[in-house]
Structure formats: structure tokens, C-alpha cells
Amino acid sequence: MHFRKMINVMLLVWVSFTSTTQAQEHPNLIMTQAGVEKMRNSLGKVPLFDASVQRVKQQVDAEIALGIDTPIPKDFSGGYTHQRHKQNFIIAQQAGALYQILQDNKYATYIRDMLFQYEAMYQSLPVHPQERSYARGKLFWQCLNDSNWLVYMSQAYDAIYDTLSIKERERLENNLFRPFADYISIENPQFYNRIHNHSTWGNAAVGMIALVMNDEALLQRALYGIEDDGLEVGARDNDGGFIKVEGQKAGFLANLEDPFSPDGYYTEGPYYQRYAMYPFLIFALAMHNVKPEMKVFEHKDNVLLKGVDALLNLTDAAGNFFPLNDGQKGMSYFTPALVSAVDIAFHYGTQNPQLLSIAEKQNEVLLDESGLSVALGIRDGKSQPFTKQSINLTDGQDGQQGGVGILRYGDEDLTLVFKYAAQGLSHGHYDKLSFSLYNKGNEVLQDYGLTRFVNIGQKGGGNYLKENKTWAKQTIAHNTLTVNETSHFNGDYEIGSQHHSQLYFFDSTNENLQVVSAKESNAYPGTEMHRTMAMIKLTEFEKPFLLDIMKVDSKSQNQYDLPFYFMGQVISTNFDYDSPLSLSPLGRDNGYQHLYLEGKGKPAVASTQFSWLGDGTFYTLTASTNVSDELLFTRLGANDPDFNLRRDAAFMLRRKATANTVFASVVEAHGSYNPVSELSVNSYSSIAELKVILDDKNYTAVLIKGVNRQTKTFIMANQDASSSTKHQVTIEGKSYKWKGAYQLF
């Protein structure tokens, strides 16, 4: 054993010996004596709480009837042993809550028996046989899942603590919990001592069991990490993420400090934020109950509770998280982690009545004081609609590393998600200044998300598939500019991690003209991209449209590819294109090897138009194009022998041998089609022409001419984002004067 580890272990043994001699009442972790009293007294009086108790009771009773199984670990996440151990800790945690609420001993007995089965097997348990992880667990293939187990089992143990004899506790603590906590921490510092969602789970797991056992040394390890972990700077995990960076702190508080921006945005993106929120919140709540003086909820200006709000704002109208970076589509605020998040944020936050409407949709509450509090609020009619609005979420510990801008019109009729963030750690994509567009809960222009079938064993063990790197992370997989068929930062994680885009401005004060604008100058050295996206509602248009201005300045001549991953069926184009008889890959590398070319054309007129139909709505892209531009239709699926990729389509603008240029386009939602009425309504674009009428270092102006011949001109100041600077330009003999970074004339 490494000398430093030995010291740690010795210290631990000593501290725990001393601390366990102090008396503590249980439960005190998530449930408290007072909270339990309230819940018992409320039974039968609070509909949603009662329903949640009944639902959980049914699940737990069914599992109790099945009997306890703690199989010898062998499978990846799709397999039986993985699912069984996962189910065990979920059910044990629930059984603990039921024991406290319903005071039925069978739940305590079930947990005790299960814990002793684990106690009996753990001491001789080798490292998990699956070798893929950089930090293999014992019950599961990675320490991450072992940590999940301990976070939940700590709660189960706390719930039945008082039912166990001192001897029983000693057996469990000495043979199971302490070795378990040590294994995921001091024996796996490469897992435990990082700034990463993995470590957050590890820290919370160690911290939770420390609080139950009243073990101060273990708690210190949870809060501040392992002081001297022996890790080398620059090491990587199996996802390619850094394990240790120079000068990096560790432990729960550091993890709370670093990945959250002051706005509560989590740098890995909402899919991982959803996953990370649970250990953050549940351990914060445990600290609130046991060590209120530490004020963990209030840490960094209430960043945890802000994070819940940020997360809810990172969903579409159906509650699905935007799949920024590695995100599996379909994950939504209906996940149990968000039930926890909403309940805790409501009860321990400002009792925001809008959170109650989310809880109503979730139709489920936690079996603790916060869940009761939410159910009471709903019962008493306090619920108000959660209104998502346009919001700018900064990224980075200090909010200075770019961000994500979300523009919404109406009741989520149209939602733009514009990403100008930092790399997002190992789950980040090379997608600077990318965007996705939603119409209510439907994707209009998609972000592909990840390439993984989470927990489906047949698909690479349920883990990330190689196409996640070769396709999903690549720039060409996103609605942003790819230069010379290479990804941003050349697809190099180390370089990407050093940079972030810069917000130019965000202005959503006028719902009918909302603008977000950002610059990126590091993705392609020598080439600067400046993208401005405006959501504009004009009275003569049925719905708002999105104006997209991508200004590129480069020291060299390049090929620019700007794809639009439209969802739906091609309806019409105003240009001709050739359709190859056989489909070949568009390129060799950087994601291009996965795209087939389905069509290739040239602009017929200066304003190229392409319409499609998706989910019953017509959409038209109108782009200002040059005669030498190429217009490509691509289809995903090349070099995909295992059918890991969806066969999704894109329309792509390609401009060759160009240095400075502007891509200006409008995406318009219009009309509808209904297969029952078979009525096709307003299926044509309202735009006749889109033209860049000025583009120089200081100003860019785009003219939009409607089919009714009315025109609008959008002018940007490219070098001064101040809202107070006065500008004046003359375009085609006409003078324009305005104040601020942009104006619509």
C-alpha cells in the first residue's frame, strides 16, 4: 500500500473510533425526526403524497415478494447483475422511506437482510471483471455505479439505523461501508479526486455514509478530497477526459465550485447536469440537516438551487432536455433526479409556486419533507404555470467562459438554443456557435445528441459507441460552420479545453426582436466566426422567423460548410440538383465519412430556398447564396456497419475558396398539414428575397423582402456591442442611423 494511503487509512480508523462514540438521533440524513412526524400525520390528507407512497409501496412490496438477490457481479450496464444491483439500492432507499412513514417492520427487515448479504460478499469481492473503465468498481463495472449504490444505501442505512444493534452496525460499517467508501476514494483517486460528475457521485457517496456514521474524517475527505492523491497531471480517463489538471482542487465543494456557472449552468450540459444534480442536491440536503452551519445550499450564491432553475429552462415544451454535448434524447424532467431537484428546490429554496406545476406534471413527489411540502402546495392550489422565457446562461466557474443563449417566442412556439460555451469537459462536442431550433416539443433543426444506447447491452455494452467520437462530437454533425472539413480545434480535446466562445451581446427585452450574438476566434486559428441569431416576429408573418448571420473572417482561402439538420420530408427547392445513382461518403474523416451525398446543386437565383414538412408544420430556409456555392443534401449512415447512427438528413451550404464571407439565412415556420383533415395551410414561404446589402469590418446589413414586397433591413455593428453607441451608415444611397449593436429598419 502506498505510504500516503496508509496514513489516510490510519487517520480514518482513529477518527471513526472517536467519533462514533458520540450519540446521534436517526434518521437525520434526508429524513429527520421532525419531518417523519409531519409525514405520518399527513397520511391520507395530501393526495399526491399519498399516491406517491402507494406507488412506491407497490414497487417495494413486489420486490420483497420476489426475494433478495445479490448476484456475483459480471455484466456491463445492459446486463442482469448490473440491473439487479441497481434495482437493489433503489428499492432499499425506498423501503427505508416506507419504514419511517408507515412504521412497518418488514421494510426494516428487508433492508437489514439485504445489507448483510452485501456485507457477506463484499469483503472477498474482487474488482469487477469488465475491464473497460479507468476506475473499475466492485459491484459494477465502474466506480461511478458503486458510488450510486452508496449514495442510496446510506439513506437506507440511516432509515433503519435505530433498529440495529451496536454489533450489527459495527459489522456493517467495518466490513461493508468503510471498505466500500475507501475503495471508491483512496483506492481510486483517479476517479474520486477529479472535477467531474464522476467525482461528485464519489464525494457525495463518501459524505453521505460519513454523516450516517458520524465520521468526521470521512466527511472531510468528501468535502475536500484526498489531499495527496499521487495522480499525475495530464492523465486521461476512458472517455478522453483529463483526470488531473495543474492546481486543481478536489472534493465535493470544489466540484460544486467549478463546473457550475454563477447562473447554475453545468459545463457538461443538461444531460449530465440532470445526472449530477442528484448527488449534489441530496448531499447538500444531508449537510443541511446534519451540518446546517456549513450552509451548503447557500454556497456560491445559491448556485445549486439556481441550477435547478437553469435545468428546467434547458428543456423543450415537452420537458425534454436539449441534447447539448453528449445527451441522450428523450431524457426529460420526468426523470426521478428531477423529481428530487424540483421538490428540494421548492422546499429549501423560495417556495416558487411555478415549480409546483412541474411537480404536477411529474405526478410524483419524494417521500420526504420536501415532497410533502410540494404535495401540500399542490393540494392547496398554489401551483402556477412554469413559464420558460428567453434566458442567457453563462458557462464557466466565474461565468466568463461563454454560455448558452436561449430565445423563446410565445408559449415555446419557437425556441432557439444557441451554444457559445466552453468545451464542456470530456462530454463536450466540437460545436462552437452551433444552434438547434424547436417548435413546441418538436425538433425543427436538430442537435444530433450522443451515439450511445444507454444500458442496452447489445449495443457495445450500453456504453459510448465509437461513432460518438467519429460522428457525434465532430463539428460537421452540428448546425455550425466547418472549415476545410476539419473539426473545431482540430478535434483536439486539450486545445478545445483551453478556449471558449465570447458573447457579443444578448438582448431579449423585445419579444418581437430578440438577438443573441457571439464570436469564436480559436476554433480555427486565423479564422474568426461571428454568428448573430435574431428571432423576429413581423405582423405580416404568421409566425416568428429566425435570422441567422454567420460572418467569417479569415487570413486564408477556405472551404466553408454550413449544414442545417432539418427534421422532416423535403417539400420543394427553388434550385436544381443532381441525384447520384449510387451514394458515396462525402469525405474521409472528421465525421464526413458518415455522410452520404444524396443531391448536389447550384443556386438558381441569389436567394436559395428549401422547404420541408416536419411534425405537421412547413418550414422554409431562405439563404443568400453566391452563384458558385454548392447546395448539398446529405444523409447520415455511411461507414456505419452496426447501424449505430440514425439516417438523418441535412441541407448544406458549401462555399469554396473564400476568405471573408457572410452566410445569411432565414428559417421560417409557416402553416400546417394535418393527415386527418388533409388540409395544407400556408405551405409557401412569405419571403421573396434575402440579400446581404453591406458587409465590412464594422457593419453587416441584411435585407429581407417579403412576398408582399415589403422590406426589412437588419443592421449589425460588428465591433461595438454597446447598447449606447450611436451608429450611422449609408447603404445604396440610403442613410441609416441607430443606437446600439443592432437595429431592424
Place this chain on the structure above:
Amino acid sequence: MHFRKMINVMLLVWVSFTSTTQAQEHPNLIMTQAGVEKMRNSLGKVPLFDASVQRVKQQVDAEIALGIDTPIPKDFSGGYTHQRHKQNFIIAQQAGALYQILQDNKYATYIRDMLFQYEAMYQSLPVHPQERSYARGKLFWQCLNDSNWLVYMSQAYDAIYDTLSIKERERLENNLFRPFADYISIENPQFYNRIHNHSTWGNAAVGMIALVMNDEALLQRALYGIEDDGLEVGARDNDGGFIKVEGQKAGFLANLEDPFSPDGYYTEGPYYQRYAMYPFLIFALAMHNVKPEMKVFEHKDNVLLKGVDALLNLTDAAGNFFPLNDGQKGMSYFTPALVSAVDIAFHYGTQNPQLLSIAEKQNEVLLDESGLSVALGIRDGKSQPFTKQSINLTDGQDGQQGGVGILRYGDEDLTLVFKYAAQGLSHGHYDKLSFSLYNKGNEVLQDYGLTRFVNIGQKGGGNYLKENKTWAKQTIAHNTLTVNETSHFNGDYEIGSQHHSQLYFFDSTNENLQVVSAKESNAYPGTEMHRTMAMIKLTEFEKPFLLDIMKVDSKSQNQYDLPFYFMGQVISTNFDYDSPLSLSPLGRDNGYQHLYLEGKGKPAVASTQFSWLGDGTFYTLTASTNVSDELLFTRLGANDPDFNLRRDAAFMLRRKATANTVFASVVEAHGSYNPVSELSVNSYSSIAELKVILDDKNYTAVLIKGVNRQTKTFIMANQDASSSTKHQVTIEGKSYKWKGAYQLF
């Protein structure tokens, strides 16, 4: 003018002169004096009726506010003039109902003004400028839509008849209605005098206006057609359908006689049955009101009311019609035609309380006596769930031309649609013994449907696209056997129309073992196909599975292709396959030119398995294969320059140089995946092996071995479908005895 036509017109003038001298009370067509009284007295007392009145009132009031527009016709179905004239007749019919119910003169004035605008324009109106139809209309591009107009406008006219002076009526009748009726009938006998849904609309239109005008000669023309139409036998319409067949009758009653089977199945399929039901039922209802002695509802043993029941049984769990033959997906029993059908079938049929539950889902009733009756039934709590069960619907006038067998398990948990019908007139597909499979409202193995974007002008004027012939109608587009890469009947409509498949037997008495079996011996001369499909639920399986036995006997060596158009994403295979770097069309013709080959392999073991995930359920196909079989993955989309086809996938079994053979396979639904819980449950097949253990002229036996090693043997008698014959065979030394056409041991 043709001499016969002249005689007709003269006769008409004389008859109408005499008949209009008789007095009649109005309304008497769809609404009656007594019915109107009831509706007026019920206002405010019957929630669904009141809501329907309010909804219609809102629509009509909005249109009245817009003002009347009767533009000069110029557009195809996607365009403005088409939509406007269509909207006009819909709104006019509704305004008529509102006038009678609410007694507000503004509705009568609106209709009168609109009718006189039409009267003013109709006399000098030329034939519609779009030349595509074999029977061009005047207001619309085809007489069909003109007939729609007259069916609805007759109702509007009837509703305000009493508000008009005799002079006004004469103007409308002489300048608009009679010439209109003549145009779509005697001036277009190729449209009017067929056995076809087009003619049904024409007949109903002429009959409806005849009843309002009390014109007996016109009514005779509606009921019995034009006696001497001058049409040549063998002529075709622009869909390729026959216009006149030797010895064919015409008129409404002949159309009622011919395309409906005694079970109420309409030979063109449910999509067109839904369209045809409205004129059938609305004119039958008008006849019921004005000429009850004709007993049109009771015609052919109540076939019209049976047709409503058949149609409701031809839907999936979400109410969508199975897209047999030319059918646009998404059309459902929520269409207004089915609101009419359900209300009329309830009120004038046996007051089946199950129909009320469909009406509740539709959440809308007709503004007439039948709608009131339905709304009353719902108000009074009489509604019962509409339970769809397994059903065999015969095809053909006498029920002797094959049919469609539907097997359902549970509450539509699994639904098989097996088609062994006649050609289905000009909208038929070459898909003998094809099937589709549904899991609740989700397609598991799809029927492609049609290739048309109904009413979307940009897509070929909203009409049938050429890919409907080159792809959608072809055999390879369906889940059935294609021999030597040619379609059934060589894709020849004339030959196909002479034949139909033969039911072997249908048995759904035991829910856990339901079987349908049919033979086809004309699709490929010299080759007989015998397909048997069994829906089997075994206790050791989570869900029922589908056993599919396609037995082929041929005088020659052939290539057999049996595709499965699975919906979802490939999860796993138990065989290796090559994935081409470039995609090329699978063939040159008969639909093959539209398929790309995405993968090609050979069986690794005798039981080939392929699993996919669709709509949150896992599915596995297990097929008994030969070592020389080819296993193909295909993708639709080749030779589709306008992106008219969806990029759907198939898994295809190919067996070359074979005469007699059996394709035996099992399609299994199992487990689930949920992107919120990320739980993958029961994702593996429960079948270890599938083996044809006997196949000769008389018997075919298939052995199914479960992963638990338990085996089941399904034995078929191939030559005797009797349920009383006793059979005995010995297979691999074991003797099997049973009674009837099949047995599961």
C-alpha cells in the same frame, strides 16, 4: 350534342317541369322538420351537441366575417381556388344546419348570397384549366370535387329552401343546380357511370339535389345511372382504373351492390372506404327521409351500417386506418366522414352503445338528429368501450373474392393485418398474402401506404406521384414474397383484377392460438404460395408472438425475396454481414430500383435472428434459414430525385435457385426501453431455435425451441382446411395425432 344525351336532357326538362309542381316541406333531406324541432328543444341540455354547435358556429361566423369569395377556378388540390371552393361548400352546409337550429337569418342570407354568386359564374364557366384528370370538373380540376360540392350544397339549399321565393329557386335550379348535375353526369359518363368511389360521389350528388328539387328523373339517374352512356368497354382513367367493364351496371345502387362485401369491407381498402362512406351514408339517409319505402339502409342486408363497423375494425389502437392499398398514413376515425358514419350508424342502426365511445373520442357530433341522438346517449352515460376483436372481412360483392384477416391479442397489444383480398380496383397494390403488424398504435412491420402528399401542391399538385406506381404498388414494397424480382401478376392491373387469393381458414376462437391461412396461385403462374400466420401466446413468453409460414410450390427454380419492413433501429443480429462503402440500387425495376443495399450476409446458424428497437419495445425476428440464403438490409430512397419516398428500412430473406420451399419465421415483441428511466428490460429474444421439421404436400411442421429449452411444434394440414378431419403424422420417430387443419403440440 350526342343524340342519346339530347334525349336525356329533353326528358329531364319535361320531368322536372311536372315534378316541381308538387308541394314538399323543407328541410327534408338530412334534417327533417321533426328533427329540427328536437334539436331546438335540446339546446343547452346536451353538452356534446351544444359544444358541436358552438364549434361550428365559431367557424361559420369567422367565414361570414371574412366575406364570400368564389374565385375563378385555376388550381390543383394544393392551391387557393381549390381550397376556397372546398371551404365554401363545407361552410355552406354547416351554415344551413345553424340556420335551422338557431333560426338566425344571417346564415340563410350567407348561403343565398353564396349560391347566387355561384349561379352568376357557373353558366359561363369553362372546363377547369388543369388537364390532368380523365374527367375534368368546372369548379375543381376533377368532376369528383365538383360532386363533393353538390353533395354539400344540396344540404345547404335544402336548409334555406323555404326562405327563397319561387323565382329565386327557379334561377338557382335552372342556372346552377341542373346544369351542374348534368355536367357531372351526362356530360361526363366516364366519371359518372362507373363502379368506383368517384361515381358514388357523382351519383349521390345528383341524387341529393334531385331530392331537394323533387326531380324524379334526376333521382332515377342517380339511383340507376345513365342507361346508354356511349362508353367503350376497356377504357381507363388517369389512375389506370377501368372505366367500363362488360355487363356492368351503374348508379348509386350498383355502387352500393358491387364494391362492398357482405361483411361491409370495401374493396379499395379503408382509406377509400372512409372517403366513400360519406356519400353512401348521406345519400342513404336522405333517401331514408324522403323515400323511406326504398329502404336504402337495409339494402344488401344492412351493408352500409356493417361497413361502418368494418371500417372501425380496420384501425389500429390510435384509430388510424390500416394503409391497405393506396392509403395515406395518419387518416383516422377522427375524420369528419367518420363522425358522420358513427352518428348515422348509431342512430339509424341498432343504437350500439360501443359506438358512443368512439363518438366520445371524436368529441364532436353531426348537427342533425343522429348527432343529437349520440350526444344524448353520451350524456345519459350509455357509452361502452368499443372493443376491437379478431375479425375476418371477406372481399368481393358476394364475399367470395378473398378478404382481410385481422388477428388481435389483448387490448390491441398485438394486431396482425393479413391481406388475401382482390385487386381493389385502381387503388389496389400487388401485395397478395402481405401483412403488417402493430403493437398498440405503433407500426412494428409496416405497410408503406401510398406515395402521395394529399393536397400539398408542391408535391405534384397534391396528386399521386409517379413513385406510387414505381414503388408503393409494387410487390417488393410489401411484407410478402416477390419471385424473380417481378411483381404479382407482373404488375398488370388487368390480370390482377381477374384474380384474388383464397382463404384456407380463419380461426380466432382461442385467443392464445389464432390462425389465418390463405393461398395464392395466380400471382405467379406455375407458383403457388400458401401463407399461414398464427398469433401464439405461451405462458413462458412475456408477450404473444407471430408465427409466419410461407410455403411455396413452384414448377421452376426461382429467386425468392421475403422482406420485413421493420420500424426502428437495428439492435443486433446473430450473423455477419458486409456493409458496402457506397450504396447502389438493389435492382432495376419493379420497385427494386428504389432500394439501396445497406448490408449483405449469410446465416451463421440455422435459426437466423435479427433484433430491433422501435417505439420503446424490442422486437426479434427468428427465421429458419438455409446456409445458402442471403440476408439483406435494404434502405428505401434510390432513384428518388424529388425525395418523395421515406428512408425506411427492411430486413430481407433471399433464397435463390429454389422451386419448393418454406419460409418459417417468428416475430416476437419483448421487453421495453424508456429514455427517461434508461432501463432496458427483457431485451433478448426468448427463442433459441426455429426449425422446419416436416414439409411435404400434405403437412408442414415447425418446431420452436425456447431459451428455456422447452419446445412447441406447430403442424399444418396443407390440403384439408376442415376442422373435423383427423390427421396423423410421424416426425423424427414421434407420432402426432390431431383433428382439424392445424395443431400446436
